Amino acid sequence: MQVRSSLAAAVLASAVLLPAAVPVHAAQPTRAPGIEKASDRKDTLRWVAPQDLEIGTAVAGGGHHETQPYPDPFTYDQEYRERLAAEFSSVSPENQLKWEFVHPEQGTYRFAEMDAIVDFAQENKQVVRGHTLFWHSQNPAWLEEGDFTKDELRAILKDHIQTVVGRYAGKIQQWDVANEIFNEDGTLRTTDNIWIRELGPDIIADAFRWAHEADPKATLFFNDYGVEGVNAKSNAYLELIPRLQAQGVPVDGFAIQGHLSTRYGFPGDLQANLQRFDALGLETAITEIDVRMDVAVGTSPTDAQLATQASYYQRALEACVLVEDCNSFTIWGFTDKYSWVPVFFTGEGEATVMWDDFTRKPAYYALQDTLEQASPGRGHR
Numbered sequence: 001m002q003v004r005s006s007l008a009a010a011v012l013a014s015a016v017l018l019p020a021a022v023p024v025h026a027a028q029p030t031r032a033p034g035i036e037k038a039s040d041r042k043d044t045l046r047w048v049a050p051q052d053l054e055i056g057t058a059v060a061g062g063g064h065h066e067t068q069p070y071p072d073p074f075t076y077d078q079e080y081r082e083r084l085a086a087e088f089s090s091v092s093p094e095n096q097l098k099w100e101f102v103h104p105e106q107g108t109y110r111f112a113e114m115d116a117i118v119d120f121a122q123e124n125k126q127v128v129r130g131h132t133l134f135w136h137s138q139n140p141a142w143l144e145e146g147d148f149t150k151d152e153l154r155a156i157l158k159d160h161i162q163t164v165v166g167r168y169a170g171k172i173q174q175w176d177v178a179n180e181i182f183n184e185d186g187t188l189r190t191t192d193n194i195w196i197r198e199l200g201p202d203i204i205a206d207a208f209r210w211a212h213e214a215d216p217k218a219t220l221f222f223n224d225y226g227v228e229g230v231n232a233k234s235n236a237y238l239e240l241i242p243r244l245q246a247q248g249v250p251v252d253g254f255a256i257q258g259h260l261s262t263r264y265g266f267p268g269d270l271q272a273n274l275q276r277f278d279a280l281g282l283e284t285a286i287t288e289i290d291v292r293m294d295v296a297v298g299t300s301p302t303d304a305q306l307a308t309q310a311s312y313y314q315r316a317l318e319a320c321v322l323v324e325d326c327n328s329f330t331i332w333g334f335t336d337k338y339s340w341v342p343v344f345f346t347g348e349g350e351a352t353v354m355w356d357d358f359t360r361k362p363a364y365y366a367l368q369d370t371l372e373q374a375s376p377g378r379g380h381r
């Protein structure tokens with residue numbers, strides 16, 4: 001792929017030097033004073049990104065934010081909205097399309113928040129990733145605790161998928177149709193996923209069929225965590241997806257969430273893993289990357305920790321850039337101010353690319369440099 005070849009050459013040339021080649025900008029203070037103006041368009045991620053790669057973020061709202069001492073970030077934080085528009089060409093609702101949020105009572109949909117995100121994306125020429133339709137988590141009590149027959153459950157799922165996907169037809173580019181359907185050992189989640197448990201594994205194919213009927217142009221993905229490398233779980237997707245496609249099921253892609261921790265090391269086989277899905281003719285994507293680290297309460301990360309974090313972001317982005325049909329790279333929030341990480345991972349935090357005040361960390365510059373190298377001198381959006 002032409003636009004990406006210079007990065008390929010640079011990466012190959014520096015392969016053995018990778019850790020040392022991390023572009024931590026010595027001249028950049030880790031906490032730059034002041035804030036960049038959103039109008040400095042050319043100094044943003046989306047501006048330097050290759051044309052065939054969307055650079056995205058989750059849009060903060062719902063979920064853990066509801067227990068935090070601030071209003072829904074997307075709706076009130078003007079600085080946040082400016083950075084969101086300026087930096088990213090793709091947005092994903094962090095929680096606003098999950099069942100418990102969008103379908104809180106049976107037959108009652110709550111679309112206002114997602115409508116606002118889609119309007120914002122259209123105003124700012126951003127594409128949207130839909131997340132998610134079929135999951136074991138963040139389902140409403142009326143569904144999980146309801147007393148439904150199999151036929152009723154099937155009708156509930158079909159109605160939900162057709163209603164939600166249909167509402168945003170033509171406005172959502174990629175859908176995480178099914179999220180986290182496998183256990184770590186590569187077996188299906190037959191216990192905690194209500195759909196698979198009650199309706200059997202064939203319901204997965206139906207979910208994709210219904211989504212495709214509701215928006216034939218959207219590309220439809222499986223999405224999961226813990227599938228960065230070659231392992232039992234990613235192998236399970238590698239086996240499942242071609243099998244579904246052979247039955248005519250409209251599956252277009254495989255997406256890797258990418259919730260990384262410096263505790264566990266970088267998954268060095270990420271690119272090889274993406275490549276084997278690419279070789280099946282699938283689109284691939286990184287959909288939720290963040291890189292958390294151990295930070296004691298009341299202390300700041302060391303420069304070494306920030307450099308390690310930057311290298312993880314850089315290597316993940318390089319992996320995607322170097323795989324031909326990895327067309328979307330999304331970070332799960334761009335500022336520590338609203339990250340889910342400290343709420344969910346005790347003792348870990350600082351996982352995003354900007355500090356609470358939106359100033360940029362070394363990880364931000366690592367992404368910016370990597371994008372710039374993938375298409376030097378470009379500036380297009």
Ligand code: XIL
Nearest residue numbers: 062063064065094095179257288340
């Ligand atoms: C997280 C959100 O960031 C939180 O706000 C929410 O409370 C819990 O879910 N995998 C996924 C995402 O697919 O939807 C999750 O998002 C993170 C893990």
